Amino acid sequence: VIPPLRFLPATRATWHAEADVVVVGTGAAGLSAAVALAASGRRVVVLAKGELTSGSTPLAQGGLAIVTDPEDSFASHASDTIVAAAGLADDAIVNELVRSAPSAVALLGQLGARFDAGSLGLEGGHSHRRIVHAGGDAIGAELHRVLRAAIRASNVEVMEHSVAIDLVTDDEGRVAGLSVGRVDASGSLEVGVIATPAVVLATGGYGQAFASSTNPADVTGDGLALAARAGAELANVEFVQFHPTVLFVKGARGQSPLITEALRGAGGVIVDDDGRSIMRGEHPLGDLAPRDVVAYSMVKHMNNSGATHLWLDARSLGTGRLASQFPTTVSICRSLGIEPSTALIPIAPGAHYACGGVRADLDGRTSIAGLFAVGEVAATGVHGANRLASNSLTEAVVSGCRVGALLSQATRNEATSPPVSSVPTGGGVRASSRNALATAMSRHAGVVRDREGLEHVLAVLESTTSSDATPLDLATLEATNLHTASLLLATAAIQREESRGCHRRSDFATPDPALAQPQILRIRDGQIVTRTGAMAGA
Ligand SMILES: Cc1cc2nc3c(=O)[nH]c(=O)nc-3n(C[C@H](O)[C@H](O)[C@H](O)COP(=O)(O)OP(=O)(O)OC[C@H]3O[C@@H](n4cnc5c(N)ncnc54)[C@H](O)[C@@H]3O)c2cc1C
Numbered sequence: 279v280i281p282p283l284r285f286l287p288a289t290r291a292t293w294h295a296e297a298d299v300v301v302v303g304t305g306a307a308g309l310s311a312a313v314a315l316a317a318s319g320r321r322v323v324v325l326a327k328g329e330l331t332s333g334s335t336p337l338a339q340g341g342l343a344i345v346t347d348p349e350d351s352f353a354s355h356a357s358d359t360i361v362a363a364a365g366l367a368d369d370a371i372v373n374e375l376v377r378s379a380p381s382a383v384a385l386l387g388q389l390g391a392r393f394d395a396g397s398l399g400l401e402g403g404h405s406h407r408r409i410v411h412a413g414g415d416a417i418g419a420e421l422h423r424v425l426r427a428a429i430r431a432s433n434v435e436v437m438e439h440s441v442a443i444d445l446v447t448d449d450e451g452r453v454a455g456l457s458v459g460r461v462d463a464s465g466s467l468e469v470g471v472i473a474t475p476a477v478v479l480a481t482g483g484y485g486q487a488f489a490s491s492t493n494p495a496d497v498t499g500d501g502l503a504l505a506a507r508a509g510a511e512l513a514n515v516e517f518v519q520f521h522p523t524v525l526f527v528k529g530a531r532g533q534s535p536l537i538t539e540a541l542r543g544a545g546g547v548i549v550d551d552d553g554r555s556i557m558r559g560e561h562p563l564g565d566l567a568p569r570d571v572v573a574y575s576m577v578k579h580m581n582n583s584g585a586t587h588l589w590l591d592a593r594s595l596g597t598g599r600l601a602s603q604f605p606t607t608v609s610i611c612r613s614l615g616i617e618p619s620t621a622l623i624p625i626a627p628g629a630h631y632a633c634g635g636v637r638a639d640l641d642g643r644t645s646i647a648g649l650f651a652v653g654e655v656a657a658t659g660v661h662g663a664n665r666l667a668s669n670s671l672t673e674a675v676v677s678g679c680r681v682g683a684l685l686s687q688a689t690r691n692e693a694t695s696p697p698v699s700s701v702p703t704g705g706g707v708r709a710s711s712r713n714a715l716a717t718a719m720s721r722h723a724g725v726v727r728d729r730e731g732l733e734h735v736l737a738v739l740e741s742t743t744s745s746d747a748t749p750l751d752l753a754t755l756e757a758t759n760l761h762t763a764s765l766l767l768a769t770a771a772i773q774r775e776e777s778r779g780c781h782r783r784s785d786f787a788t789p790d791p792a793l794a795q796p797q798i799l800r801i802r803d804g805q806i807v808t809r810t811g812a813m814a815g816a
Pocket residue numbers: 302303304305306307308325326327328331332333334335336337338339340341342343417418440441442443480481482483492493494496497498500501536630631652653654655667668669670671672674
């Protein structure tokens with residue numbers, strides 16, 4: 279039995295504002311959209327849940343995938359992406375993405391981004407060197423630096439410490455506004471409504487639904503949950519990519535540091551306690567096999583041996599190369615007393631990337647008029663059942679620029695005045711339930727899943743206690759959104775009775791050709807309804 283969706287406690291608006299476009303989130307997707315909108319003369323408001331520097335984007339180390347080498351081709355980049363997506367990519371959308379990528383990235387160059395000169399990088403699943411780096415292993419920080427500077431120099435209004443809560447729609451179901459909470463130091467929300475005909479969700483993924491994730495604390499599935507409550511179509515939520523090489527720290531919870539895959543591209547090897555390579559003989563690409571393959575091999579090995587973690591051996595790179603190419607990784611390791619040029623790095627898989635999300639096209643259009651979704655919160659058909667490494671920043675920048683261009687040209691559409699309706703209200707979820715839920719998610723909805731484990735997750739979801747936080751506060755908002763993301767994921771995972779891409783079921787160990795379709799969910803009357811079908815034409 280699938281538990282019903284939990285809605286948020288009622289809120290009372292104490293302030294009002296107006297905008298032509300509200301962009302929710304300040305990662306690569308949201309800031310690209312805002313930069314593209316900046317010259318349009320539109321009144322653009324950007325919401326940042328925390329500081330302008332929050333989100334996954336500034337943490338991205340590996341790179342950004344684009345075709346620049348004459349030996350490489352769009353066809354090859356598209357084909358690698360489609361292979362990784364394990365039968366669920368939308369080929370036309372993938373082709374559009376890889377062709378749009380060079381010009382979108384050139385825009386970042388025009389904004390002043392300094393990409394590393396010299397050879398392009400190689401990452402798992404790519405058949406050519408096409409990964410652009412910056413600052414060695416600091417691509418995200420560099421992109422974010424130039425996007426932030428462009429926004430600060432523009433007339434776009436940035437509201438920091440302001441969190442999107444729920445959509446407001448008009449009587450025809452179109453977006454009419456957004457309820458927003460200004461967050462104070464104690465986590466209390468001062469709630470208001472921004473009247474607007476266009477909301478661009480760029481809120482990132484839902485990694486915090488798991489006990490171990492590379493995603494920062496502010497990535498709590500807010501955009502996915504907000505869209506779900508408003509009745510938008512969501513796609514492929516069961517597909518979460520687990521990164522194989524997340525730094526293992528005993529007893530750690532929440533965000534854990536990532537040890538970049540590029541380290542394996544440069545010669546690093548995953549080994550067991552005896553120093554034996556665990557990927558040799560497992561896959562033709564060895565340590566550079568797709569992430570789901572590596573994560574699964576690791577979990578299998580750990581389950582068989584009873585080990586809590588494995589090791590990354592990067593000693594062969596030597597001190598000089600580690601310091602010049604991987605300064606971020608080296609400083610993360612050193613902060614924990616590990617010297618990667620002489621010692622093995624402890625690692626285990628952790629939740630990393632949400633392949634699914636709000637169903638959208640590459641311009642961000644969703645199934646609700648006036649609601650757009652770009653970047654990791656969106657499911658466009660690019661990543662399908664599994665994301666190819668370094669394609670997410672590419673997609674975030676391309677879709678961000680495209681939705682910005684689209685809304686710059688759109689006929690100015692005044693925010694509709696009432697009658698308006700907001701989504702139903704309920705008790706919300708108590709913040710203290712987060713730990714138990716995240717533990718259940720990591721154990722039963724992680725790298726390997728089965729019906730029994732997923733039913734256990736649904737039972738935990740059913741039993742979570744309602745919040746008595748009235749008025750609504752940030753902790754309740756995030757707990758409720760994580761509950762919703764977990765509910766959607768567990769439901770989609772239990773319904774997908776096969777193994778495909780990064781969704782592995784031990785009770786259905788192979789792909790079922792009859793199920794090679796996106797799974798599309800939406801909420802109706804508080805319950806999840808499902809259909810399967812094509813992604814395009816949101
Ligand atoms: C450690 C790490 C390394 C990575 N390395 C790479 C890489 O090398 N290459 C690659 O392609 N991808 C990489 N990824 C993935 C990639 O970084 C993300 O997919 C991408 O940055 C997502 O961008 P985004 O703009 O969609 O979301 P994010 O950058 O996550 O930004 C989301 C924003 O939304 C805000 N927000 C969330 N909820 C609300 C709300 N309710 N109200 C207001 N604001 C809200 C957040 O505060 C944040 O500002 C990595 C991810 C991590 C975590």
